[in-house]
Amino acid sequence: MASDSKPPPQTIRGIAKAAGVSTATVSRVINAPNTVKPSTREAVLKVINENDYINDGMARALAGGRTKTIGVAIPTITNSIYASSTQAIQRLCQTAGYAVILVVSDFDPVRERELIRRLVERRVDGIILTGADHDPGLHRVLERHNIPYVVTWRVEAEAAVPCVAFDNYAAGRLAMDHLLDLGHRRIGLICGESGVNDRALQRRKAYCDALADRGIAVDTALIHERAFEFADGYEAAGAILSTPPRASAIFAANDIQAVGAMAACRGAGLSVPGDISIIGFDDLPIAQFSAPRLTTVRVPAADMGRIAAERLLALVDGKPVEGSHILPVDLIVRDSTAPIPT
Amino acid sequence: MASDSKPPPQTIRGIAKAAGVSTATVSRVINAPNTVKPSTREAVLKVINENDYINDGMARALAGGRTKTIGVAIPTITNSIYASSTQAIQRLCQTAGYAVILVVSDFDPVRERELIRRLVERRVDGIILTGADHDPGLHRVLERHNIPYVVTWRVEAEAAVPCVAFDNYAAGRLAMDHLLDLGHRRIGLICGESGVNDRALQRRKAYCDALADRGIAVDTALIHERAFEFADGYEAAGAILSTPPRASAIFAANDIQAVGAMAACRGAGLSVPGDISIIGFDDLPIAQFSAPRLTTVRVPAADMGRIAAERLLALVDGKPVEGSHILPVDLIVRDSTAPIPT
């Protein structure tokens, strides 16, 4: 036999050779099938299928294309509400042929910056950021590398960076006013760490302002910042219950914490809402199936994710996208709140 | 001035030029910093930082390296339990410097194959698969492209493909035997679609066999296959309650469905476990905070994810990995089950 020069394997050259055409032709049947004669196209396709050949996305991206990948940065994954928006993003992107890479910063801006750097390194076509509290310079890096991005969960005061969010402060006021309107005056607060979480901060502010507006002094012994697990809400509620005079209501700025708080009240022999009212935040599915069903503030998490993804993909496609997109929130009154017992 | 030939920008050549060194040296300060003289290293680093230069991962991968990306395929994202294992995978991989790309197949093998193809296209270094029910040829493609993978949630009967799982059948028996030991004879079943979900199928089998072993005939009117939302459990339980003679217990092969079922019983004026016992499956966090607290079967989802990721990363590193890794499950008895009322 003649000495055969290495026949390259799972590469476009290998396919080209096996099909007796040039690499350009193979590339064409993959990217612009109708620019190649049907008969040769079929021949090439046959070789491709026989070999399970799959075009190398790295090489393709390098040769000028996009990576068809977008990055999503969230602060934590243990808060179910982020799962909701992230899911919506993932679904929309997957349908559009984009892959999504999720990075979790654990509320650490430096860590976040490092993770975003890895996203840039992977040449994601765009990025969805969560909230504020970003490392200074993060925006500069994104700008410099020409990576479009949109911010969710928070309206960026600064430049005209596109954002999709709702008003956390107003939503917090909604919850508090509901409680105050029911006659409650001594109200406990359970929320996230306001020092590292601007959403928690907004809600805490709403709590304080709502009280102040009715001439009620804020008792910081009634404020508990915790993580987002049931156990955290349970424990925080325990602390509130043991701070006399006993509060007649609790605002948990998260449904999971609220359900934990309800369990604590139950454990303390208190009836909800007979003895104590509890209002949550998010309107997770559990809110409709807890006992009692939870009064809460509905937050448009899935919509936010979907819209953010839509806008980002538009941006990636070079379409212009206007500034902020503010979504509405709603008070959902169920069975966990009632007028203050007389 | 002399005509300056284009000075390349955010590329290794641009940095090299600006720092007055060769591209090889820049590459070295990035990949093997200690092989380059401290003084030049600092100089190069300075230029890199000033420009926020970030090495192109596509080019790097193409030039022979790995992509430092792994793919994870799950059937659905609305079943919280997958979130648990996926989170564990994500965490471990992120820590190890790997990005994870999640794809959701919605229980459609063809869709799954297509999504996996996209993963291969992105040259992921490895893949974590969920359950069985894969398209024939999926394994062949992975084999052919030399992509290591591990299977979770299910022991693969076939070849020696590494898997990390627990015994769904045995776990189902555990739940059923608990109910039967309490004296229950007429038991409803709520589970996933056994036609597209081998885990659901195993649990359904366990249900039937457990009944048969005690000489109890299976009444298919008591079996309800549904999705994994609270509402599905609620609705299924409603159907079971209205099938006389009324069942004295329900096995919900998922905690979310179980909580939904409890709500349905409450709504029907039935006390749990006084009038009817309910056992769940998974031991999600909610199980400890529902009212009453839910008896369930603890499934090692997070461990499974973590171990699967560890094994995959080992595989990626060329380390050998033995066959199946079976994790234990536990019956967690809480307050939602009781002896059959006399």
Next chain:
DNA sequence: ATGAAAGCGCTAACAT
């Protein structure tokens, strides 16, 4: 309609 050849930005021998 198809082929030849020049890069895309990087790493990795091989030199020096």
Next chain:
DNA sequence: ATGTTAGCGCTTTCAT
């Protein structure tokens, strides 16, 4: 210790 150079697998003018 640093520079030169040849690809990695692909897309894409530019020819034919």
